[in-house]
Every structure is written in C-alpha cells, then in structure tokens.
Amino acid sequence: MTSAADFLANSLLHTTLGIRIGWLSALVMGFWFFKSYRQSRTLPPGPRGLPFIGNALQVPTKMPWLKFTEWAAEYGPIFSLNLAGQPVVILNTFGAANDLFDKRSAIYSDRPRLVMASEILTGGIALPFTEYGNTWRNLRRAAHEGLGARATENFKAIQSREAAFCVLDLLEDPERWENHLNRAVAASILTSVYGWPSIGEKDGHIVKQIHGIAHKITETLVPGAFLVDIFPILKHAPLWLAKWKRDGLEWFNRQSQVFEGFINAVEKKMASSGETYSFVSGLIENRRRHKLTDKEAAWLAGILFTAGSETSSGALRYFILAMVLYPEAMRNAQKELDDVVGRDRLPTFEDQAKLPYVQAVVKEVLRWGVVTPMGVARRVTEDNWYHGYYIPKGTTVIPNVWAMHRDPQHFADFDDFRPERFLEGAAPEGTHSVGHTAFGFGRRICVGVNFANQTLFITIATILWALSIEKARKPNGTWITPSKNHCVDSGVVVYVIPHPYLRQVG
Numbered sequence: 174m175t176s177a178a179d180f181l182a183n184s185l186l187h188t189t190l191g192i193r194i195g196w197l198s199a200l201v202m203g204f205w206f207f208k209s210y211r212q213s214r215t216l217p218p219g220p221r222g223l224p225f226i227g228n229a230l231q232v233p234t235k236m237p238w239l240k241f242t243e244w245a246a247e248y249g250p251i252f253s254l255n256l257a258g259q260p261v262v263i264l265n266t267f268g269a270a271n272d273l274f275d276k277r278s279a280i281y282s283d284r285p286r287l288v289m290a291s292e293i294l295t296g297g298i299a300l301p302f303t304e305y306g307n308t309w310r311n312l313r314r315a316a317h318e319g320l321g322a323r324a325t326e327n328f329k330a331i332q333s334r335e336a337a338f339c340v341l342d343l344l345e346d347p348e349r350w351e352n353h354l355n356r357a358v359a360a361s362i363l364t365s366v367y368g369w370p371s372i373g374e375k376d377g378h379i380v381k382q383i384h385g386i387a388h389k390i391t392e393t394l395v396p397g398a399f400l401v402d403i404f405p406i407l408k409h410a411p412l413w414l415a416k417w418k419r420d421g422l423e424w425f426n427r428q429s430q431v432f433e434g435f436i437n438a439v440e441k442k443m444a445s446s447g448e449t450y451s452f453v454s455g456l457i458e459n460r461r462r463h464k465l466t467d468k469e470a471a472w473l474a475g476i477l478f479t480a481g482s483e484t485s486s487g488a489l490r491y492f493i494l495a496m497v498l499y500p501e502a503m504r505n506a507q508k509e510l511d512d513v514v515g516r517d518r519l520p521t522f523e524d525q526a527k528l529p530y531v532q533a534v535v536k537e538v539l540r541w542g543v544v545t546p547m548g549v550a551r552r553v554t555e556d557n558w559y560h561g562y563y564i565p566k567g568t569t570v571i572p573n574v575w576a577m578h579r580d581p582q583h584f585a586d587f588d589d590f591r592p593e594r595f596l597e598g599a600a601p602e603g604t605h606s607v608g609h610t611a612f613g614f615g616r617r618i619c620v621g622v623n624f625a626n627q628t629l630f631i632t633i634a635t636i637l638w639a640l641s642i643e644k645a646r647k648p649n650g651t652w653i654t655p656s657k658n659h660c661v662d663s664g665v666v667v668y669v670i671p672h673p674y675l676r677q678v679g
C-alpha cells in the first residue's frame with residue numbers, strides 16, 4: 174500500500190516529469206517551428222556582404238552583369254544581394270525568368286521606385302518606368318494598339334525607305350557610318366510616330382535632341398547618380414533647397430511642352446488636310462477611349478523614340494561588329510539575298526519568309542550583342558516563394574539577360590556569332606519559341622518588339638544586299654580587329670565600337 178506521503182511524492186514526481194516533458198516538447202516544437210520559419214524565409218543564396226551596406230560595394234558600377242554571371246556560377250541560377258538593406262534577386266536562366274516574369278506576371282510586373290528618372294524627370298508617365306497600375310495599363314493599351322503586330326505593318330513602307338536611304342548614306346560617306354545608322358533609326362521611328370517627312374542631314378539637331386533626351390534619362394539611372402534614389406525622403410525637400418529637384422522639374426516641363434507641341438501639330442494637320450496615318454494620328458482619335466490625358470498621350474508618343482532609338486541603333490552597331498568579326502555569316506546571308514532577291518531590286522518585306530538565314534542573323538545579333546544586358550528591373554508586389562526560397566514584397570528582381578544568352582546549356586559556343594543555331598532544332602524553353610529574351614518578359618515585354626524586329630530585318634537585309642563590311646586597316650596596312658568586349662555601358666543600353674570598312678557589293 175502506498176502511504177499518503179508516497180502518493181504525494183509519486184504524484185509530485187509525475188507532475189514534475191509531466192512539466193519537464195511538456196517544456197521539452199514545447200522547446201522541441203518551438204525549435205522546429207523556428208527552423209522551418211527560418212528556412213521558409215530564406216532568400217536565395219548570394220555573396221556575403223558587410224554589415225549595413227551588404228553587397229553594395231561589391232557590385233561594379235560599370236558592366237555589373239559580368240560580375241553577376243560569375244556569382245551565378247558560384248551561387249546558382251537564382252541568387253540574391255543585399256544593397257544596403259534592399260533585397261535584390263538576380264535571375265540568370267530563361268527558366269527562372271519565365272517562371273517568375275511570365276507565369277507570375279500579376280506580382281512581377283512593377284518597376285523599382287526610381288525617384289529621379291520616373292517621378293521627377295518624367296512625371297510618373299513615361300511608360301518604361303511607370304508603376305504597375307492604372308496609368309501604366311492605359312498607356313500600355315494605347316501603345317499596344319498602335320504598335321501591335323498588325324498595326325506595325327503600316328510602318329513597313331517607311332522602314333524600307335529609311336533602310337534604302339541609310340545604304341545610300343553609307344555608300345557616299347562610309348566613315349560616318351554610325352551617324353547614318355542613328356539617323357535611319359530615328360527617322361523611321363519619328364515618321365511612324367508623328368508622320369513627319371524623312372529627316373535628313375539638315376535635321377541633325379532633331380536627332381541630337383532625341384539622343385539628348387535618352388541620355389538625360391539614362392544618366393539618372395546610373396546607381397548612386399542621385400542621392401534621392403537612395404534616400405527617397407529627399408523627394409520632399411523644398412524647391413529652394415534642392416537644385417537637382419528644380420532642374421529635374423524644369424526639364425520635365427520643358428520636355429512636356431516639346432512633346433505636346435509635336436502632338437498639337439499633328440492634330441492641326443489632321444483637322445486641315447487629312448493627315449496620313451501615324452501612331453499619333455491613331456492616338457489622337459483614341460486617347461479618350463484609353464483614358465489618357467493630353468500630357469500622358471504626349472509623353473507616350475515622346476517616349477517611344479527615346480526607348481526605341483538607342484536600343485535599335487545599338488543593335489545595328491552589334492550587327493556591324495558581327496559582320497567585321499564573322500565574315501562567313503555575312504557571306505552566307507549575302508548568298509541567300511542573291512538567290513532570293515537577285516541584283517535588280519532591293520530586298521522587301523515580301524521576301525522575309527524566304528530569307529531564313531537573314532532572319533537568323535537578326536536573332537543572333539540580338540542574342541550575341543544584347544544591348545540591354547540586364548533588361549529592365551522589376552519589383553515584386555507580394556511575398557512569394559520560389560524553389561524553396563523566399564522573395565519578399567518589394568524585392569528588386571533583375572533578369573541577367575547577358576547570362577541567359579550565354580547559358581552553355583542552350584548555347585554551347587555562346588561566344589561565337591553563329592546564326593545557324595536559330596535554324597537548328599527547337600528554341601530553348603522559356604523563350605516562347607523566339608530563342609532569345611532581348612525584348613524582355615511577360616506583361617512588360619518591349620511594346621516596340623514588332624517595330625524593332627521589322628527595322629532590324631529590313632536594314633540588315635538592305636545593307637547586306639548593297640555592301641560588304643570588313644575590318645578597317647591602319648595606315649601601315651595592318652588590319653584593325655575590334656574587340657567584342659569593348660563596350661560602352663551608358664546606364665541601360667550598351668554599345669560596341671567596331672572599326673568597319675564598308676565596300677559596295679560588286
């Protein structure tokens with residue numbers, strides 16, 4: 174029989190044990206929860222940074238995509254950085270970009286906050302930077318209506334004419350080949366957008382002005398260029414104290430007047446003499462349906478030549494470089510042009526389907542010489558998980574297009590310019606059968622993609638039909654071999670500096 178004392182002792186023992194077991198299991202459970210919580214909130218791996226500033230000092234200010242590609246080899250196709258507290262995720266494969274930007278486009282279509290470039294300099298209404306919301310939707314719908322695949326057919330005649338003028342200019346004055354490419358690209362955009370007559374040498378100041386606008390905007394995108402982008406609170410600094418803000422707002426007002434003036438001129442012409450079709454004539458008729466204010470419509474048209482001119486002429490520079498370095502590809506394209514077009518007429522868009530090699534040259538130019546190596550960054554608008562990694566709301570997500578286009582899994586000889594790769598087998602998954610992602614992804618894919626592809630096709634076909642491009646020679650007769658890595662990183666767009674020698678096809 175157990176005494177009352179034994180009973181008491183026993184029950185005490187059991188109670189103590191029970192409490193101990195209870196504590197222990199609570200501890201184990203707590204640890205388990207903590208561990209799984211930690212695991213479920215782990216950002217993708219990445220280089221170790223310093224306290225407070227994280228990896229900010231490890232990211233090079235020029236050509237950061239090269240470092241990103243090295244880090245991708247070390248940490249995997251999706252890695253993360255901490256830029257002074259701002260989480261940044263870098264996507265390095267077609268698959269990852271497709272999974273997030275295309276398949277989760279509802280939460281991956283915003284842009285990171287760019288106070289200077291987007292909110293001050295362009296008033297929050299420049300389509301490429303606009304926050305993912307109603308203003309963006311209205312601008313995008315209007316842009317798509319005027320530049321979709323069917324609508325862009327309207328601009329083929331303008332692009333063919335400009336390609337022919339470009340070749341004449343190159344033949345007459347080969348030394349200034351860059352100017353001629355710039356002029357042709359700017360002219361085909363401006364005539365298509367505003368219905369202007371072709372711009373020539375005399376209109377050099379307009380081309381200069383356009384490139385000036387693009388430069389002004391891209392300059393402000395250079396990380397660290399404006400303190401307000403690091404400390405957004407500075408946006409509220411009073412005007413008398415913040416010269417940068419006064420200058421930025423003044424620039425926006427001046428630029429708005431220029432763009433509104435261009436639109437008003439088209440409107441006047443439409444009222445008097447029946448203006449020919451252009452992007453803006455369509456926009457004027459439909460801007461109310463698209464719920465655009467006059468200023469938004471003016472900026473939509475204005476930003477098209479800013480977004481489209483530097484990128485397209487940058488791609489054409491890469492084309493010149495590729496022809497200088499890979500003459501075999503040039504000869505193959507010229508042979509195809511000879512067989513299909515002959516020598517009695519210029520190539521046209523009707524020939525396009527019968528010129529698969531020339532089309533492959535266009536794609537390879539965009540793959541090999543990617544002009545926007547990091548695309549245009551996005552901002553995630555909701556917490557989400559990918560492959561077990563946590564990507565918190567507000568993270569900046571950068572597609573490393575440069576690495577995607579050099580992924581040995583898809584492009585074994587990625588460094589070589591080899592158009593044939595687009596004629597062999599299927600395009601890599603995640604590229605929507607295109608084979609590259611030079612124009613971006615998902616809902617924010619380049620709205621000028623059809624226009625750009627048309628410009629590149631007809632300009633490249635016409636140049637190769639008329640001209641051969643070779644290495645230039647030094648005065649002592651030795652060849653100048655340009656480097657494919659000698660790039661100028663202007664902030665968003667990257668250029669190359671080839672030294673070509675142009676000669677008429679015999």
Ligand code: HEM
Pocket residue numbers: 300301302303313316362476477478480481482484485488544545548549550611612613614615616617618619620621622624625
């Ligand atoms: C070779 C030429 C071009 C290249 C490589 C290029 C590339 C790009 C890229 C990478 C983006 C960002 C897409 C993303 O966020 O995923 C973009 C956006 C954009 N592009 Fe292009 N582009 C070119 C030509 C053009 C042309 C000719 C136009 C207009 C006529 C144009 C207008 C735009 C606009 C307005 C956006 C912003 C779209 C948005 O944010 O919703 N681009 N482009």
